[in-house]
Amino acid sequence: MIVLKLGGSVITAKDRPETLDGDALARAADAIAALEGDEDLVVVHGGGSFGHHNASEHGVTTTAGTRDATAALDIHGAMKTLNQFVIGRLLERDVEAVPVHPFSAGHRDGEGELDLPTGQVETMLAEGFVPVLHGDMIAHAGEGATVVSGDELVAALARALEADRVGLCSTVPGVLDGEDAVIDRIDDFDAVADVLGASEATDVTGGMAGKVRTLLGLEAEASIFGLEGLASFLAGENPGTTID
Numbered sequence: 001m002i003v004l005k006l007g008g009s010v011i012t013a014k015d016r017p018e019t020l021d022g023d024a025l026a027r028a029a030d031a032i033a034a035l036e037g038d039e040d041l042v043v044v045h046g047g048g049s050f051g052h053h054n055a056s057e058h059g060v061t062t063t064a065g066t067r068d069a070t071a072a073l074d075i076h077g078a079m080k081t082l083n084q085f086v087i088g089r090l091l092e093r094d095v096e097a098v099p100v101h102p103f104s105a106g107h108r109d110g111e112g113e114l115d116l117p118t119g120q121v122e123t124m125l126a127e128g129f130v131p132v133l134h135g136d137m138i139a140h141a142g143e144g145a146t147v148v149s150g151d152e153l154v155a156a157l158a159r160a161l162e163a164d165r166v167g168l169c170s171t172v173p174g175v176l177d178g179e180d181a182v183i184d185r186i187d188d189f190d191a192v193a194d195v196l197g198a199s200e201a202t203d204v205t206g207g208m209a210g211k212v213r214t215l216l217g218l219e220a221e222a223s224i225f226g227l228e229g230l231a232s233f234l235a236g237e238n239p240g241t242t243i244d
């Protein structure tokens, strides 16, 4: 089984609020529709220009929450809008995509630890659907509601579903070193910490450093690659940077 994240920075124009990158989303949907065999696939997408701007305006992050339902729904609503676009493009290509909105499914405890039940995702997979989750708001004990990133959801899903392969499709061809060359393999955070930065665009969830840290904690091997690497990742290859 594969857990794939489509980075918000790939499928949206991240510097322009609520703007889809229609061509990039179409290419990603083409690659997913071409997946052969009967391998289970769970898709998670990030926010890009949907969600991050709203979260930033409301001062909400993964640790700083809000108890204002209107603010929470503003952020959640932006993510649901993007989710509908993603699902729409997949349905057009006969991928049996269905939504799972994390705000209604999980929560964080007082330590900020994410608890994401996955019974519905497992049942969807068993019944032939492709569940599509997204970075979202999530109830957070002691904080109201905070942001949950697509990357955190990927990690939770990979653990709970014992994923064989984990892929993060982002706007870069992999994790880049000081000379902008793709680093082939990362197995130690400290060895690459100085080249790992935040996102260039408005992003409340941590950019590349957060991704590498999250993926290093996983049992399954993970890959970070660009859109040009998506088809080969889905075909079983290891494009971009492998994190193990």
Ligand SMILES: Nc1ncnc2c1ncn2[C@@H]1O[C@H](COP(=O)(O)OP(=O)(O)OP(=O)(O)O)[C@@H](O)[C@H]1O
Pocket (backbone or CB within 6 Å): 006, 007, 008, 009, 010, 045, 046, 047, 048, 049, 150, 169, 170, 171, 172, 174, 175, 176, 177, 195, 196, 197, 198, 199, 200, 201, 203, 205, 206, 207, 208, 209
């Ligand atoms: N060493 C690095 N190698 C590659 N990218 C890096 C590095 N350091 C920082 N970055 C930034 O990380 C960004 C990718 O993280 P970002 O969180 O924007 O991606 P995403 O997951 O695709 O989008 P989203 O968080 O909206 O879903 C790159 O666009 C780049 O600006």
Ligand SMILES: C=C(C)CCOP(=O)(O)O
Pocket (backbone or CB within 6 Å): 008, 045, 046, 047, 048, 050, 051, 052, 055, 075, 076, 079, 134, 135, 136, 137, 147, 148, 149, 150, 151, 204, 205
């Ligand atoms: C900003 C929100 C609501 C979701 C962020 O998800 P991400 O783009 O995967 O970090």
